[in-house]
Amino acid sequence: MTQYPPPLPSAVPGASAAPAPAGIVVDDVRRSFGSVHAVRSVSFKARPGSITALIGPNGSGKTTLLLMLATLLRPDAGSIRIAGIDPVTEPHRVRPLIGWMPDALGSWNNLTVRSALQMTHRMYGHDRAASAARAEQLIELVDLVELADRPTRVLSRGQKQKLSLARALTNDPAVLLLDEPASGLDPVARIELRELLLGLAAQGRTILLSSHVLAELDEVATDAVYLDHGVTASTEAVARARATARSWRIKALEGAQLGPALEGIGVDRARISTDSQGFSVTMTDEADAAAVLSALVAAGTRVTWFAPAAGELERTLLDLTNGDSA
Amino acid sequence: MSAFLRGVGLIVALELKQRVRGVAWYVILGVFFGLIAVVTIGVWVITGGWGTSGGALFSSVVYFVLLLSSLISPALSGNAINGEREGGTLATIQVTAITTGQIVIGKWLAAWLASLALLVVTLPFLAIAVGIGAVSAATVASSLAILTAELGVFAALGVGLSGLIRKPLFSVVVSYLVVAALSIGTLIAFAIGGAVTQTTVTQTTVESNYSVDGSPLAGCAAPSTSTYSAPRFDLYWGLLAANPYVVVADASYGDFTSSGQPNDLFGTIAYGVRQAQIPPETERFDDYCHMNGNGYVDDRPTPQEAMRSGVPSWFVGLGIQAVLGAAALFGAWRFTRTPSGRLASGSRIA
Numbered sequence: 001m002t003q004y005p006p007p008l009p010s011a012v013p014g015a016s017a018a019p020a021p022a023g024i025v026v027d028d029v030r031r032s033f034g035s036v037h038a039v040r041s042v043s044f045k046a047r048p049g050s051i052t053a054l055i056g057p058n059g060s061g062k063t064t065l066l067l068m069l070a071t072l073l074r075p076d077a078g079s080i081r082i083a084g085i086d087p088v089t090e091p092h093r094v095r096p097l098i099g100w101m102p103d104a105l106g107s108w109n110n111l112t113v114r115s116a117l118q119m120t121h122r123m124y125g126h127d128r129a130a131s132a133a134r135a136e137q138l139i140e141l142v143d144l145v146e147l148a149d150r151p152t153r154v155l156s157r158g159q160k161q162k163l164s165l166a167r168a169l170t171n172d173p174a175v176l177l178l179d180e181p182a183s184g185l186d187p188v189a190r191i192e193l194r195e196l197l198l199g200l201a202a203q204g205r206t207i208l209l210s211s212h213v214l215a216e217l218d219e220v221a222t223d224a225v226y227l228d229h230g231v232t233a234s235t236e237a238v239a240r241a242r243a244t245a246r247s248w249r250i251k252a253l254e255g256a257q258l259g260p261a262l263e264g265i266g267v268d269r270a271r272i273s274t275d276s277q278g279f280s281v282t283m284t285d286e287a288d289a290a291a292v293l294s295a296l297v298a299a300g301t302r303v304t305w306f307a308p309a310a311g312e313l314e315r316t317l318l319d320l321t322n323g324d325s326a
Numbered sequence: 327m328s329a330f331l332r333g334v335g336l337i338v339a340l341e342l343k344q345r346v347r348g349v350a351w352y353v354i355l356g357v358f359f360g361l362i363a364v365v366t367i368g369v370w371v372i373t374g375g376w377g378t379s380g381g382a383l384f385s386s387v388v389y390f391v392l393l394l395s396s397l398i399s400p401a402l403s404g405n406a407i408n409g410e411r412e413g414g415t416l417a418t419i420q421v422t423a424i425t426t427g428q429i430v431i432g433k434w435l436a437a438w439l440a441s442l443a444l445l446v447v448t449l450p451f452l453a454i455a456v457g458i459g460a461v462s463a464a465t466v467a468s469s470l471a472i473l474t475a476e477l478g479v480f481a482a483l484g485v486g487l488s489g490l491i492r493k494p495l496f497s498v499v500v501s502y503l504v505v506a507a508l509s510i511g512t513l514i515a516f517a518i519g520g521a522v523t524q525t526t527v528t529q530t531t532v533e534s535n536y537s538v539d540g541s542p543l544a545g546c547a548a549p550s551t552s553t554y555s556a557p558r559f560d561l562y563w564g565l566l567a568a569n570p571y572v573v574v575a576d577a578s579y580g581d582f583t584s585s586g587q588p589n590d591l592f593g594t595i596a597y598g599v600r601q602a603q604i605p606p607e608t609e610r611f612d613d614y615c616h617m618n619g620n621g622y623v624d625d626r627p628t629p630q631e632a633m634r635s636g637v638p639s640w641f642v643g644l645g646i647q648a649v650l651g652a653a654a655l656f657g658a659w660r661f662t663r664t665p666s667g668r669l670a671s672g673s674r675i676a
Contacts, residue, residue, distance in 0.1 A: 070421050074665035088665055092423070100421045106414020108344045115343075122336055123422035125329065167418060 337432025403484025486654020586628030
């Protein structure tokens with residue numbers, strides 16, 4: 001079973017030190033496929049110890065960006081540095097530092113889980129004994145012990161996802177590039193993944209991940225990069241989107257009496273809305289929300305729930321998208 | 327260098343485990359073994375018992391391995407690279423320390439090794455042929471060495487095309503077409519070329535004079551002249567040089583009977599190619615009159631003697647094939663290198 005916090009994944013058994021920190025710097029990178037401009041202008045930084053969420057709708061260029069970071073695709077313009085090294089000119093120096101988890105679920109069908117992981121580890125130049133030990137660690141880490149000697153073709157989607165994650169972690173990478181790592185995972189596995197990522201980031205690794213499940217990213221991401229039509233949202237746009245008024249959900253033991261109570265403490269009726277879930281109030285910022293909450297409590301309302309109606313990432317993404325179309 | 331070979335070895339091991347190993351492969355080898363047994367019996371029936379020479383059997387089995395591997399090898403190797411890309415595992419190799427060169431060479435060697443299994447299965451039959459006798463060590467060594475090289479060429483063409491062409495089905499088909507172009511296409515081009523390039527031969531004949539009742543008269547008849555056209559195969563024999571069957575034959579013809587006749591298929595085919603090198607005589611003169619009384623004298627050289635005068639071509643043919651195979655592998659390396667620059671539309675990386 002996976003332990004919490006997870007055991008330190010390390011390249012060589014016995015050596016548990018995390019690799020030297022390595023950040024990602026992307027500056028105005030673009031890449032097109034014929035007439036399709038998959039990535040138009042992407043710039044961001046991811047520092048060691050952070051978990052950066054790559055957020056954007058389908059077709060916004062997330063996978064293309066990750067392929068360029070994974071040394072598989074050459075940008076048409078712009079620069080990428082991973083641990084200060086250019087993956088375009090020196091891919092052989094970058095590859096041992098990164099772990100890439102593709103969105104495609106490919107695996108060597110005739111190999112067992114164990115031999116597939118051993119094979120991957122040996123491809124980084126490690127000897128047979130070290131690879132055997134590393135494969136055992138990884139199988140434990142991603143909780144595939146019972147399937148270790150089964151051919152990978154029998155794995156379910158979620159199990160293949162775990163195998164793919166283990167493969168990305170094989171060489172104890174300082175930089176992790178994860179494309180939709182949580183898709184296909186059951187809720188327990190998602191929690192385990194979250195804990196694993198938090199543990200890996202705490203060791204000083206740089207983690208960049210894309211996901212559609214924004215609520216999930218909200219819980220792990222320390223930074224966010226918003227992508228739309230191949231362009232990263234500027235810091236100002238993100239700040240503006242974050243600064244816009246947002247809706248907070250409030251519940252109280254008083255039930256429907258909450259409405260009059262809100263008006264009683266001076267909240268304008270226009271800011272209050274109701275739906276099947278109860279009451280929502282538009283707050284300009286967190287200070288505003290805190291003021292409303294303390295006033296409600298002071299007025300004797302027994303508040304049981306007081307939280308933003310949508311996750312931070314989701315709200316920012318929606319605001320950015322709306323801002324574009326407006 | 328050893329690190330490079332280590333990586334190549336890993337790819338070979340992965341390839342053999344992943345793509346070749348399996349029940350289907352052993353079934354193919356079993357069927358192949360059965361077919362060779364049938365061929366052995368067939369050769370025995372055709373040649374009316376073994377006699378003293380195993381040459382016919384030996385050369386037949388070698389050619390059968392060549393035929394079967396040219397039918398199997400494109401299917402085995404023709405999707406080595408693009409099939410792995412479709413499966414989504416090629417990119418996971420490319421993000422490791424394994425280089426594109428190691429991937430291409432490893433896959434080529436694995437495909438070659440797999441087709442050599444066909445040769446290993448036939449060893450009992452080759453041993454029977456050698457046991458019967460009159461198969462020289464030189465013939466055994468050269469034919470097996472050239473056969474091995476030909477299997478390497480087929481594997482290189484298949485793996486190379488699988489890297490050059492994005493769609494696995496298409497690259498398998500093209501691999502088959504290239505192997506067929508070498509095996510059959512050269513033969514067809516040779517035949518057509520000879521047929522359309524004819525030359526006029528003038529035949530002058532001197533006959534004896536005969537009386538009405540058939541008894542010979544003194545003196546000879548006046549020379550009679552006729553013309554006919556003959557194909558110029560000598561202009562096109564070079565096409566045959568690139569044919570895998572001709573390459574094997576041309577390198578391995580050493581064994582002849584005491585009367586100078588070919589002992590096996592190698593000699594027969596090599597002799598045929600050497601004959602095609604000789605341009606037809608445009609002025610022929612046959613004097614049957616003055617030959618009278620001496621009977622017909624066959625002063626033509628025997629095949630064994632003719633082989634000494636012809637131009638050997640196997641190294642040219644093998645050279646052409648090696649260049650084709652190497653070019654395909656090099657192209658595959660260029661197309662598969664990462665980080666990828668230009669990509670065909672609709673293609674995926676991972």
